[in-house]
Amino acid sequence: MYDAPKIITGLAVFIAIATTPLWYNQWTGKAQIVPKPKIVTDKKQCVRPAAYMREYHMTILDEWRTNVIRNADRRPVTVSNEQYQMSLSNTCITCHSNKSDFCDQCHNYLGVAPSCWDCHTFPKEKKDAIH
Numbered sequence: 001m002y003d004a005p006k007i008i009t010g011l012a013v014f015i016a017i018a019t020t021p022l023w024y025n026q027w028t029g030k031a032q033i034v035p036k037p038k039i040v041t042d043k044k045q046c047v048r049p050a051a052y053m054r055e056y057h058m059t060i061l062d063e064w065r066t067n068v069i070r071n072a073d074r075r076p077v078t079v080s081n082e083q084y085q086m087s088l089s090n091t092c093i094t095c096h097s098n099k100s101d102f103c104d105q106c107h108n109y110l111g112v113a114p115s116c117w118d119c120h121t122f123p124k125e126k127k128d129a130i131h
Contacts, residue, residue, distance in 0.1 A: 035105035041095035047077065047084050054106075061088060061116070088120055 046053050047060065064086035067073040076083040084091050096102045099122055107114060 032109065035109050037102040037105050038098060039095060039102060040098050043095055047079055088116060
């Protein structure tokens, strides 16, 4: 066991490097704050509950795109006895028009670049947040 010091040193270096993400933010105090998007609307309900929309809004938008663009199905979606058009521009942006205060906060935090704006124009920003 003449290599024991080298093995122990190598294991210590490996453990230090492998665990760096676990202790780095607490040590430096630079952990990011989870964003709280601002909604500019007086409506109390979305197409689905807020928790569901946080996790699955892109799935809904992809399904709507497929139905409208590829299948030419423009029938409204009925949720809780209320009808919604399958449209980012005419449904979602009516409440979520403040892109910089709503969309960009979470997308930047998560490091994702949605492709919505490849086809759609940016919404006109409303600066007075209700929530």
